[in-house]
Amino acid sequence: MKDFEDREQRTAALKGLGCSRKRVEDARFTQGKGNYIDDVTLPGMLFGDFVRSPHAHARIKSIDTEAAMKVPGVVAVLTAADLEPLGLHWMPTLAGDKQMVLADGKVLFQGQEVAYVVAEDRYAAADGVEAVEVEYEDLEVITDPFKSLESDVVLREDLEAGADGAHGPRRHHNHIFLWEEGDKDATAQAIGEAEVVAEEMVYYHRTHPCPLETCGCVASMDKINGKLTLWGTFQAPHVVRTVASLLSGIEEHNIRVISPDIGGGFGNKVGVYPGYICSIVASIVTGKPVKWVEDRMDNLMSTAFARDYWMKGKIAATKEGKITALDCHVTADHGAFDACADPTKFPAGFFHICTGSYDIPAAYVGVDGVYTNKAPGGVAYRCSFRVTEAAYFIERMIEILAIELGMDAAELRRINFIKPEQFPYTSALGWEYDSGDYHTAWDKALKAVDYDGLRREQAERVEAFRRGETRKLLGIGLTHFTEIVGAGPVKNCDILGMGMFDSCEIRIHPTGSAIARLGTISQGQGHATTFAQILASEVGLPADSITIEEGDTDTAPYGLGTYGSRSTPVAGAATAMAGRKIRAKAQMIAAYLLEVHDDDVEWDVDRFVVKGAPERFKTMKDVAYAAYNQPIPGVEPGLEAVSYYDPPNMTYPFGAYICVMEIDVDTGEWEVRQFYALDDCGTRINPMVIEGQVHGGLTEALAIAMGQEIAYDKIGNVKTGTLMDFFLPTTWETPNYTSDYTETPSPHHPIGAKGVGESPNVGGVPAFSNAVHDAFRAFGLRQSHMPHDHWRIWKTANNLGLHG
Amino acid sequence: MELKEDVFIPAPRERVYDALNDPEVLRASIPGCEELEKTGENEFAAKVTLKIGPVKARFAGTVTLHPEAPPEKFSLDGQGNGGAAGFAKGGAVVTLDEEDGGTRLSYDARAEIGGKLAQLGSRLVQGTAKKLAAKFFASFADHVAQETSA
Structure with a gap:
C-alpha cells in the first residue's frame, strides 16, 4: 500500500499524461506579455501596404506611381514590372498552381494585390496607397462556379488552353481538376438496385478562419552577413524557409524563419502570401527591415x-x-x-x-x-x-x-x-x-x-x-x-515534396531539467504545456522542469508545422519516441551506477530500480547528472535525443x-x-x-x-x-x-x-x-x-x- | 442600388431642362463638386469628394446625357473612379412633367458600386444616395427658381 501511495505521489509530481496542468503560456498571455508579429520592432524598420483591386475582374491599363512616390515618407512602390526581372511576380501555390504576387496585366478578385507601397511608417504607407493611380478596364465577373464552367469568359489567361493542370486534364478553361476516388460503377449499380435512394444538394458556404491576429511578417535582410531573417505568423515555419529559399535563391542556411507567438491560425496562416514575398524583396531592395501586417479587411477578403x-x-x-x-x-x-x-x-x-x-x-x-x-x-x-x-x-x-x-x-x-x-x-x-x-x-x-x-x-x-x-x-x-x-505518412502525404513527418529534439540538462524543441508551432493550442506532459511521463522529469520551444528554424528540428490536428499525432509521437531514446540511454547509465546488468533494472515512473530490490534505484535526475560528470564505459557523455516520426497511419x-x-x-x-x-x-x-x-x-x-x-x-x-x-x-x-x-x-x-x-x-x-x-x-x-x-x-x- | 424619386421644381420645364445641361448650375448644385466641365455636346467630366460612412474619397467621373425627347425625357449614364475607395457606375432616366407653377422631375436611377465603398458603406449607400440626391435637387431648385424670378 505504501509503495502504491508513493508511486501515486511520484506520478502526480510529474504532472504528466492525464493531468489537468494549467497552461504555462497563459502567464504571459494574460499579462499582456505575449510577443506577436506586430510586437517585433527593429531599428530603421519600414512598413509595407498594398494597393488592392476594387474590381473582381479587370484588365489593368496602367499603374501610375509617380504621385505616390512624392508622398512624404514613401520609400518605394513595387509593381509586377519590378518583380518580373526577379521572377517573383508569380509564385507557386501549395496546390501545384501559380498565383500572382502583384497583378500582372489583370486582376481576378476583389482585394487582389496590385502594388506594394513601402514607407517609413504605416500612415505614410496608407497615404502612398491612396496616391497610386491604377486604370482598370472592367471585365465580366463570374462568382458562380456552375456558370464559370459554362462561360466563354477565360479567367486564367496565363494557362495554356487545353493543357493539363497539376492534377490531370482540365475540361474547360475555368476548370482546375477532376479528382475521383472509389468504385463509380459498383456505386451506380448499388444505387440503381436500392430500395430507397435519397438525393440532395448540400452546400457548405464560403467562410474564413478569421484569426484574432491577422497575417503578417517582418523581413530583415542583413546584406553584410548575407542572412535573411523572416519573422511571421507562420503555421509551418520550416516549409516557409524552404519555399523562401527556392524562390529567392538564397541558400537555406542563410534564411532564418521565426514564428513568434501566434494569435490563432485555424488554417489561415499555412499558405504563402504575396505580403511575405513583397516584404522580402522590399528588404533586399532597401537594405532595411520591412514589416507588413494585414488589417481586418485585407485578411477577410484576400487571405485564404x-x-x-x-x-x-x-x-x-x-x-x-x-x-x-x-x-x-x-x-x-x-x-x-x-x-x-x-x-x-x-x-x-x-x-x-x-x-x-x-x-x-x-x-x-x-x-x-x-x-x-x-x-x-x-x-x-x-x-x-x-x-x-x-x-x-x-x-x-x-x-x-x-x-x-x-x-x-x-x-x-x-x-x-x-x-x-x-x-x-x-x-x-x-x-x-x-x-x-x-x-x-x-x-x-x-x-x-x-x-x-x-x-x-x-x-x-x-x-x-x-x-x-x-x-x-x-x-x-x-x-x-x-x-x-x-497527416501523415510520408509514403502518400507531402507538401511541396516535403514528407509530412514531424520532429522533436530533447536535451536533458545536468541538473535534471530539459528543453525540447519541435517542428510544430503553437497558435494557442498550448503546446508548451502538453508536450512537456508527454515528455514528463516518458522520461520521469517534472513537466514544470521542461521547456518546450518551437518556431525558430535555426534551433528547432525540421517539421511540417501545426494544422490539420497533426501536432499531437505526429510531433507528439516524435516527442514520445525521442523520450524513449533518452530513457534507453539512461537505462545503461543507471545500470552502471547501480552496478547491475542493463537488463536487471526496470523503469518505475521517474527512476530505474533494480528488479526485485526497489530500495536500490537511480532517478532520472541522478542519471542526468552522471551523464555529464562521470565517465561511463561504452557510453557517450550527455543526454540528448532527436526523433523524426513518420506516422504509419x-x-x-x-x-x-x-x-x-x-x-x-x-x-x-x-x-x-x-x-x-x-x-x-x-x-x-x-x-x-x-x-x-x-x-x-x-x-x-x-x-x-x-x-x-x-x-x-x-x-x-x-x-x-x-x-x-x-x-x-x-x-x-x-x-x-x-x-x-x-x-x-x-x-x-x-x-x-x-x-x-x-x-x-x-x-x-x-x-x-x-x-x-x-x-x-x-x-x-x-x-x-x-x-x-x-x-x-x-x-x-x-x-x-x-x-x- | 436603385433610387426612384420625384421632386417639384418651381420653374418652367424648358428652364429646368436647360439648367440640367448647364455646367454652372450643376457645379453649384452637386454636393461636394470641385470641378465640372462640359467636355462635349452632351458630356461632362467632374471631380467630386464624397463621404459615405467611414470612406471619404475624391471621385473622378464622366457623365453622358442622352436627350431622347427633350425637354420631356432624357437619360444619362456615367461612371466614377475613387481610387482605393472604389468605383461607381450607373444611369438614370429622367422625365419632366409640366405642373401648375412649375415642373415635376421624376428620376429612376440604378447604380453599381464596388471596392471599399461597397464593403464598408453597403448599409449606408442607399441612405446616403437618397440624402445627396435630395440635397442636389434642393439647391438645384433654389438656383433655378432664383434665376427664373430674377
Missing part, C-alpha cells in the same frame, strides 16, 4: 478562405435503413488561383472520409475544382483537410435519408455504425480507420441528454405549435463524426454531439438550450486543455453554422469584409457546453493519442445545422443552406407556410 463546396449526394439504403451506397459529386469553388493547402496528392484533401462513421459497402466521390473571381484559398479552417465538409455532407445525408425512410435519425446512425470488432476498418474510399467504439459513445450521449424524453417534448411542442399555443419550435441536432487527422478521432435548439418561427432567432459534446481522442494528455479546445472549436462551429460567411454580390464585391458583417461570436452568443469523453487509444500511436483541436469544428457544424433542420422536419423541411442566420431561418419558416 475556407469551404465553398457544392456537394450533390445520393445515399441508398434498404427499407430497414441499412445503407448500401453513397455517391457524391462536389463542385469546389477555389477562386482565382488554386491555393488550397492540402497534401500534394490530395487536391480535395481528405474529403473521401465522407463515408463518416458508417459501414457503407460502395462509395464514389468526384470533385471538380473550378476557378471563379473570388479570393484564392480553400484551407482547412480548424479541421483536417476538407474533413469538415465531408462530415457535414454525410451527417446531412443521414438526416435526409432518415426523412426519406420515416425513421429516427439516431437509430439510423446506430444500425449503420462500423462495429467495434471491424477495426482496423478499411472504408470503401480506401481509408484504414485505426480504432473506434462508436456504439458506446453514441449510447452514452443519447442517455446523457435523455434523447427519448427530448423527442417526446419535441412532439408535444409541434402539437402545441399547431394548436397556436407557442411560436417556438424545438430542434434536436445529432451528429456522430469521424475525423481523420495526423492517420489517426481517427470521433465523437457524438447533440445540440438542443429553440427556434422562434416569427423572428428566426435561435437559442442553444443544451449542447452535449462527447469526444474520443484516444489517450487524453491534458483534460483541461482538451475541454478548452472543445469549447473553442464548438464556438467556431456555432459561428460557421449560424451566421459566418464570406458573401459576394454579383459584381464580386465582398459583402462581409468587416466584423460588422462577418459573424464572430462573443460571450453573448456563446452557449454553455457540456463536454464528455470515451477513450479508445490509437493502436499505432506511441501513447495512443489521436488529436482533438479540430474535432469540435468537424462535429459541431453539422450538430448546429441539424438542430435547425430538425426543428422544421415535422413541417417538411429537407435542406436549407447555411449559415442559418435569423433572416434565413425566417425565410425557411415563411417558405414552409408557418407565418399563417
Whole structure:
C-alpha cells in the first residue's frame, strides 16, 4: 500500500499524461506579455501596404506611381514590372498552381494585390496607397462556379488552353481538376438496385478562419552577413524557409524563419502570401527591415478562405435503413488561383472520409475544382483537410435519408455504425480507420441528454405549435463524426515534396531539467504545456522542469508545422519516441551506477530500480547528472535525443454531439438550450486543455453554422469584409457546453493519442445545422443552406407556410 | 442600388431642362463638386469628394446625357473612379412633367458600386444616395427658381 501511495505521489509530481496542468503560456498571455508579429520592432524598420483591386475582374491599363512616390515618407512602390526581372511576380501555390504576387496585366478578385507601397511608417504607407493611380478596364465577373464552367469568359489567361493542370486534364478553361476516388460503377449499380435512394444538394458556404491576429511578417535582410531573417505568423515555419529559399535563391542556411507567438491560425496562416514575398524583396531592395501586417479587411477578403463546396449526394439504403451506397459529386469553388493547402496528392484533401462513421459497402466521390473571381484559398479552417465538409455532407445525408425512410435519425446512425470488432476498418474510399467504439459513445450521449424524453417534448411542442399555443419550435441536432487527422505518412502525404513527418529534439540538462524543441508551432493550442506532459511521463522529469520551444528554424528540428490536428499525432509521437531514446540511454547509465546488468533494472515512473530490490534505484535526475560528470564505459557523455516520426497511419478521432435548439418561427432567432459534446481522442494528455479546445472549436462551429460567411454580390464585391458583417461570436452568443469523453487509444500511436483541436469544428457544424433542420422536419423541411442566420431561418419558416 | 424619386421644381420645364445641361448650375448644385466641365455636346467630366460612412474619397467621373425627347425625357449614364475607395457606375432616366407653377422631375436611377465603398458603406449607400440626391435637387431648385424670378 505504501509503495502504491508513493508511486501515486511520484506520478502526480510529474504532472504528466492525464493531468489537468494549467497552461504555462497563459502567464504571459494574460499579462499582456505575449510577443506577436506586430510586437517585433527593429531599428530603421519600414512598413509595407498594398494597393488592392476594387474590381473582381479587370484588365489593368496602367499603374501610375509617380504621385505616390512624392508622398512624404514613401520609400518605394513595387509593381509586377519590378518583380518580373526577379521572377517573383508569380509564385507557386501549395496546390501545384501559380498565383500572382502583384497583378500582372489583370486582376481576378476583389482585394487582389496590385502594388506594394513601402514607407517609413504605416500612415505614410496608407497615404502612398491612396496616391497610386491604377486604370482598370472592367471585365465580366463570374462568382458562380456552375456558370464559370459554362462561360466563354477565360479567367486564367496565363494557362495554356487545353493543357493539363497539376492534377490531370482540365475540361474547360475555368476548370482546375477532376479528382475521383472509389468504385463509380459498383456505386451506380448499388444505387440503381436500392430500395430507397435519397438525393440532395448540400452546400457548405464560403467562410474564413478569421484569426484574432491577422497575417503578417517582418523581413530583415542583413546584406553584410548575407542572412535573411523572416519573422511571421507562420503555421509551418520550416516549409516557409524552404519555399523562401527556392524562390529567392538564397541558400537555406542563410534564411532564418521565426514564428513568434501566434494569435490563432485555424488554417489561415499555412499558405504563402504575396505580403511575405513583397516584404522580402522590399528588404533586399532597401537594405532595411520591412514589416507588413494585414488589417481586418485585407485578411477577410484576400487571405485564404475556407469551404465553398457544392456537394450533390445520393445515399441508398434498404427499407430497414441499412445503407448500401453513397455517391457524391462536389463542385469546389477555389477562386482565382488554386491555393488550397492540402497534401500534394490530395487536391480535395481528405474529403473521401465522407463515408463518416458508417459501414457503407460502395462509395464514389468526384470533385471538380473550378476557378471563379473570388479570393484564392480553400484551407482547412480548424479541421483536417476538407474533413469538415465531408462530415457535414454525410451527417446531412443521414438526416435526409432518415426523412426519406420515416425513421429516427439516431437509430439510423446506430444500425449503420462500423462495429467495434471491424477495426482496423478499411472504408470503401480506401481509408484504414485505426480504432473506434462508436456504439458506446453514441449510447452514452443519447442517455446523457435523455434523447427519448427530448423527442417526446419535441412532439408535444409541434402539437402545441399547431394548436397556436407557442411560436417556438424545438430542434434536436445529432451528429456522430469521424475525423481523420495526423497527416501523415510520408509514403502518400507531402507538401511541396516535403514528407509530412514531424520532429522533436530533447536535451536533458545536468541538473535534471530539459528543453525540447519541435517542428510544430503553437497558435494557442498550448503546446508548451502538453508536450512537456508527454515528455514528463516518458522520461520521469517534472513537466514544470521542461521547456518546450518551437518556431525558430535555426534551433528547432525540421517539421511540417501545426494544422490539420497533426501536432499531437505526429510531433507528439516524435516527442514520445525521442523520450524513449533518452530513457534507453539512461537505462545503461543507471545500470552502471547501480552496478547491475542493463537488463536487471526496470523503469518505475521517474527512476530505474533494480528488479526485485526497489530500495536500490537511480532517478532520472541522478542519471542526468552522471551523464555529464562521470565517465561511463561504452557510453557517450550527455543526454540528448532527436526523433523524426513518420506516422504509419492517420489517426481517427470521433465523437457524438447533440445540440438542443429553440427556434422562434416569427423572428428566426435561435437559442442553444443544451449542447452535449462527447469526444474520443484516444489517450487524453491534458483534460483541461482538451475541454478548452472543445469549447473553442464548438464556438467556431456555432459561428460557421449560424451566421459566418464570406458573401459576394454579383459584381464580386465582398459583402462581409468587416466584423460588422462577418459573424464572430462573443460571450453573448456563446452557449454553455457540456463536454464528455470515451477513450479508445490509437493502436499505432506511441501513447495512443489521436488529436482533438479540430474535432469540435468537424462535429459541431453539422450538430448546429441539424438542430435547425430538425426543428422544421415535422413541417417538411429537407435542406436549407447555411449559415442559418435569423433572416434565413425566417425565410425557411415563411417558405414552409408557418407565418399563417 | 436603385433610387426612384420625384421632386417639384418651381420653374418652367424648358428652364429646368436647360439648367440640367448647364455646367454652372450643376457645379453649384452637386454636393461636394470641385470641378465640372462640359467636355462635349452632351458630356461632362467632374471631380467630386464624397463621404459615405467611414470612406471619404475624391471621385473622378464622366457623365453622358442622352436627350431622347427633350425637354420631356432624357437619360444619362456615367461612371466614377475613387481610387482605393472604389468605383461607381450607373444611369438614370429622367422625365419632366409640366405642373401648375412649375415642373415635376421624376428620376429612376440604378447604380453599381464596388471596392471599399461597397464593403464598408453597403448599409449606408442607399441612405446616403437618397440624402445627396435630395440635397442636389434642393439647391438645384433654389438656383433655378432664383434665376427664373430674377
